[in-house]
Amino acid sequence: MTDTSTSIRMSAGTRIYLYVSLSLVAALVLVPLVATALGGFKSLGELRVNPFGLPREWHWSNYLDILFGDRYWRQMVNSLFIAVMTVFLTVVASAMAAFTLAHVKFFGANQLLNYFLIGLMFPAATAILPLFIRIRDLGLLDTYWGVILPQVAFGLGMSILLFRNYFRNLPEELFQAAFVDGCGYIRFFWHISLPLSRPIIATVSIISFVNSWNSYIVPLIMLNSETKYPWPLGIMVYRGEFGTQWQLVLAFITLTILPTIIVFFLAQKHIIAGLTAGAVKG
Amino acid sequence: MASVELNDIRKNYGTLEVIHGVSLTIEDGEFIALVGPSGCGKSTLLRMIAGLEEITDGEVMIAGKVVNPLTPRERNIAMVFQSYALYPHMTVAENMGFNLKLSGIAKPEIERRVSEAARMLALTDLLDRKPSQLSGGQRQRVAMGRAIVRDPAVFLFDEPLSNLDAKLRVQMRTEIKSLHQKVGTTSIYVTHDQIEAMTLADRIVVLNQGNIEQVGTPLELYRQPANLFVAGFIGSPAMNILDGIVDADNGQPAVRLGDGSAIRIAPQRKVRPGQPVKIGLRPEHFAPTGAGSIVSGRTLLVEPTGAQTHVLFEFAGSHVTAVVDGDHPARHGAHFEAVADGEKVYVFDGSTGVAL
Ligand SMILES: Nc1ncnc2c1ncn2[C@@H]1O[C@H](COP(=O)(O)OP(=O)(O)OP(=O)(O)O)[C@@H](O)[C@H]1O
Ligand SMILES: [Mg+2]
Numbered sequence: 001m002t003d004t005s006t007s008i009r010m011s012a013g014t015r016i017y018l019y020v021s022l023s024l025v026a027a028l029v030l031v032p033l034v035a036t037a038l039g040g041f042k043s044l045g046e047l048r049v050n051p052f053g054l055p056r057e058w059h060w061s062n063y064l065d066i067l068f069g070d071r072y073w074r075q076m077v078n079s080l081f082i083a084v085m086t087v088f089l090t091v092v093a094s095a096m097a098a099f100t101l102a103h104v105k106f107f108g109a110n111q112l113l114n115y116f117l118i119g120l121m122f123p124a125a126t127a128i129l130p131l132f133i134r135i136r137d138l139g140l141l142d143t144y145w146g147v148i149l150p151q152v153a154f155g156l157g158m159s160i161l162l163f164r165n166y167f168r169n170l171p172e173e174l175f176q177a178a179f180v181d182g183c184g185y186i187r188f189f190w191h192i193s194l195p196l197s198r199p200i201i202a203t204v205s206i207i208s209f210v211n212s213w214n215s216y217i218v219p220l221i222m223l224n225s226e227t228k229y230p231w232p233l234g235i236m237v238y239r240g241e242f243g244t245q246w247q248l249v250l251a252f253i254t255l256t257i258l259p260t261i262i263v264f265f266l267a268q269k270h271i272i273a274g275l276t277a278g279a280v281k282g
Numbered sequence: 283m284a285s286v287e288l289n290d291i292r293k294n295y296g297t298l299e300v301i302h303g304v305s306l307t308i309e310d311g312e313f314i315a316l317v318g319p320s321g322c323g324k325s326t327l328l329r330m331i332a333g334l335e336e337i338t339d340g341e342v343m344i345a346g347k348v349v350n351p352l353t354p355r356e357r358n359i360a361m362v363f364q365s366y367a368l369y370p371h372m373t374v375a376e377n378m379g380f381n382l383k384l385s386g387i388a389k390p391e392i393e394r395r396v397s398e399a400a401r402m403l404a405l406t407d408l409l410d411r412k413p414s415q416l417s418g419g420q421r422q423r424v425a426m427g428r429a430i431v432r433d434p435a436v437f438l439f440d441e442p443l444s445n446l447d448a449k450l451r452v453q454m455r456t457e458i459k460s461l462h463q464k465v466g467t468t469s470i471y472v473t474h475d476q477i478e479a480m481t482l483a484d485r486i487v488v489l490n491q492g493n494i495e496q497v498g499t500p501l502e503l504y505r506q507p508a509n510l511f512v513a514g515f516i517g518s519p520a521m522n523i524l525d526g527i528v529d530a531d532n533g534q535p536a537v538r539l540g541d542g543s544a545i546r547i548a549p550q551r552k553v554r555p556g557q558p559v560k561i562g563l564r565p566e567h568f569a570p571t572g573a574g575s576i577v578s579g580r581t582l583l584v585e586p587t588g589a590q591t592h593v594l595f596e597f598a599g600s601h602v603t604a605v606v607d608g609d610h611p612a613r614h615g616a617h618f619e620a621v622a623d624g625e626k627v628y629v630f631d632g633s634t635g636v637a638l
Contacts, residue, residue, distance in 0.1 A: 176334050177367035181381035181428075182355040191380075195371045 040251030098163030558632030
């Protein structure tokens, strides 16, 4: 699947076109990133006159101050905790729901599925007011759970859809063989479905992790105390405080993006495999 | 081990009935083959015995006990599937021991039984492999191993060899047969390959459109087919069927065919003169010489298979196949002549197809 080499010969023109267009796209992504990272090493004055080039003098202190302060780490931990709990609950709940919808025939199964899928059409922002009221009534305002639970709820639709399609594509005879071997639905789920679902679990986890990691509106509404802020809110606060010291803001942004980039490079192979799983039968 | 009894089994899918009242008694230790054309309900019947398909009406009894409401596990059956249905994430040993593990049997006991089954099936060296690292024949053996470790009351096979190539199929057929001789478990084997059914089974059940056409030993079915359907289904190449009217030929009972030629039939056939019938001639029953009616015509096709040659020739307005010795000088376009012994000519009622 990762082997993309092709035996079709390309003409020189095609090749040039490919390289030029791909370089353009890459530059579009990379230039701001690199400029941000380098900007964090400059002094404010240099940033004004030389926004894109290499810093004349490397100011490590911009980064080190942030790394040795506790604000950065607290935001990372907040974000991580919220994201991990969101992923865990989304995967567990949607895998179980999808398994039921895929394998158990019961009255109203289709209606129930449609009900979940309707959720796909509403972004969290449209429901923000009722959501706020509900969370307030539950007494979860300004807690991590006030952010995690709505995020899980809004992630369920997509995750159930992905899981259900995957479960339904497991061969029917496998289910029957397990049934003959003495599995009921629950044992089949634990012993057969889940171990075979690693690619789809990875996919769902990545999607919901990224959604949670980058989520802004739900924490903005639900959280009040800065100590609980995940990084997207933290950046806003930080920018409010150091609004004129752009080099610090840039360094802060670079550091908040860094974990995502590291994770992506580490898990690149799995992420791509997970996203294409089911699309192409490997 | 156990006997299996089906009492007037029916299956409906919505308003569509696909099994119409099947009754059958299978003795303890018997090997039964279920054969029939595609879509006749073989798999459905087998899956009802297995407990994978709801039984609309009728009773399934295993070892004298009605098992309709029981799960496959409670029925104590083991099933081998066409696609093998091995668990891809488990090793061969785990696959074979999975159901023992589920029943909470102690590890050493599982290991003992798995290794015993592995020895019987020559899988000992493969126990640590995953199914994806096995060949088709090896997967097939693992699927059988999974069935035998638990020592079930009944083995059920649903076309277990149809994914294998011709040579391996013959080899696995022998292995299944010798396995049955070793363990002696009651077995029900679904296939649409009549050779497989003939070679493996103690008795064959011929199904057609959800009805049993005939039950009998392979030779009974071959020698005394109850009707046209069984006659045409059992035997390869298939029996030649010709239309005719019962008549006499020099005082001997015979059937007059469309072109006026007469084929002698055995005197004990219960026919009356003038009755419209169909006669069946087995390709391998044509003899080069001897007593009987002469059957001849222009040769249309010659297919040598080695020891024997199949000759397709024109006779009485139809195409007739004969199996002759490999040395036979049959040639395309030449005149072909053979003798049909009246004792071996089958006669069926012209409208109902019942053997006479
Ligand atoms: N879920 C279903 N709904 C409706 N009809 C069905 C269903 N399953 C099977 N049938 C019908 O029942 C009949 C018997 O099917 P079955 O699978 O038992 O055939 P089979 O004898 O095993 O054929 P094959 O040799 O092709 O496997 C077929 O006509 C099929 O169309
Ligand atoms: Mg079938």
